Amino acid sequence: MAVLDILTLPDERLRRVAEPVTIFDEALRAFIADLEETRRSGPAAVGIAATQVDVLKRIVIVDVSGRKNTPNHGYLVLINPEIVHWEGYETAREGCLSVPDYTGNVIRATRIRLTANDPWGRPLELEMEGYEARAVQHEMDHLDGTLFVDRVVSRRTDLFRRKVYQKGGQPKGG
């Protein structure tokens, strides 16, 4: 196994869209082992995406099992993940291995249902919520070249958007 170099902003390679994985072989699983070793080697990251190590494949790893009182599915390798349903939204602070020395508030869905493949190509269907759902959304963004800094909101903006989402239109008086 090896610890891979992590791309950091403003590296344009972080902005590329990753390709679906079509071959589920030993080379893929060896890369996943390297990706996980890379995640564990740095600051306490709960996830990592292949894009962050300059591999343009739709692969993310998430593991929030180390956080207290947090519903989770343990160590998760999600290949070709697709969110098929989401609901709710909440704001929380995020940082990123690819954006050192910066954190910001980001709105994410609170519950998601997703499909993916495991490292052997078998289909997965998962439902998750809260912190784990946030981590998966953060990592999946990387696969489309999006970073959390593209989604940062101020708390004032957040308050405005909440009203818009809840009412389905502009906030009204009275």
Add this chain to the structure above:
Amino acid sequence: MADWHMLTLVGADRPGIVAGVTQAIFAAGGSLGEASMIRLGGNFTIMLMAAVEGGEARLRDALAPVAADMDLRLHIDPVAGGLHQHLIPNVQVRVTGADRAGIVAEITGALAGVGFNILELDSDVAGDPRRPVYLMHIQGYSDQPIEALEAAVAPIRASGIAVDIAPVETLIG
């Protein structure tokens, strides 16, 4: 790299203030650092880190025309420190209550008493002008448990001010 200065600029809000100020600093060969800019009570307020060879005198010369043109009051201080010194907040405090004098002093006094370090604070007066409501959001760092902060603000809650204290956890992905 020249030393950092903290610029404070305040004036009646109008379009073009940020562009005018930052273009003046750029034209003087200066660099910008962290900034906070917001409209408060119809005024536009700027707190801005800037560094330029020639220091305060050069900044003052560069900004004098735009300050005069846009009727901005300008204050400049040399500052220690610099970039890449972020602290990550671990506690959020939300305060809401009928507006009255002393809310901020009481809340922040109670928090300071248990060593709470405010990193960000914004507040607003909203509601019906005849029955104004004060709202305040604070993010900061505390090495005390949430229970200690709750205990510190308990007397203020008893006076009818809603104080919500919650941990802020930063997800690193």
